Amino acid sequence: DSGVTQTPKHLITATGQRVTLRCSPRSGDLSVYWYQQSLDQGLQFLIQYYNGEERAKGNILERFSAQQFPDLHSELNLSSLELGDSALYFCASSVASQGNLNEQFFGPGTRLTVL
């Protein structure tokens, strides 16, 4: 158990719908990262938040958005879903102290299926 929790574990929805994935980082971790794992694209970075603020953006679609709340949990919102959005979505967290290399701990992932 990495200490990072993600809900729900599985999500099945229809095209055009909107879903919200939730992530709770390890206690004390300030950074949250979202990654998408699909057969086509492999594992790719979507977005990072650090202490409530957006820190970096990767290959995140405009239909996707995220935020990190004051209690440091994060939500990834996916809207106007398409079949190609079906993937495993990982959240990772890190204490991210400057000057040190800190491991990113991954949650168990949310499996999204768009029908």
Add this chain to the structure above:
Amino acid sequence: AQTVTQSQPEMSVQEAETVTLSCTYDTSESNYYLFWYKQPPSRQMILVIRQEAYKQQNATENRFSVNFQKAAKSFSLKISDSQLGDTAMYFCAFMKPDYGGSQGNLIFGKGTKLSVKP
């Protein structure tokens, strides 16, 4: 932009033998970090080993070791005394430090599926 390449989509090894997984990367950065992650059938991402680019000594973690060749931009993973539990997808990953108070994101290769056979 940084890229990570794993040229071996699949590999197999007999139990108790040694196997080496290859990884090359491309970057113009001088300081960075490299990782090997393991993803078993449970899909959980597990850190196997990490290497800081400014350290010349190759990292080792029990049966896992790396051969880090900075000039060649190569970062291979050696698994000694392979066990059935080593069966998994293995991802090589690159991270550029973020000196602004947080740390950078991971850039992953496509992965190598390793099967350990009894």
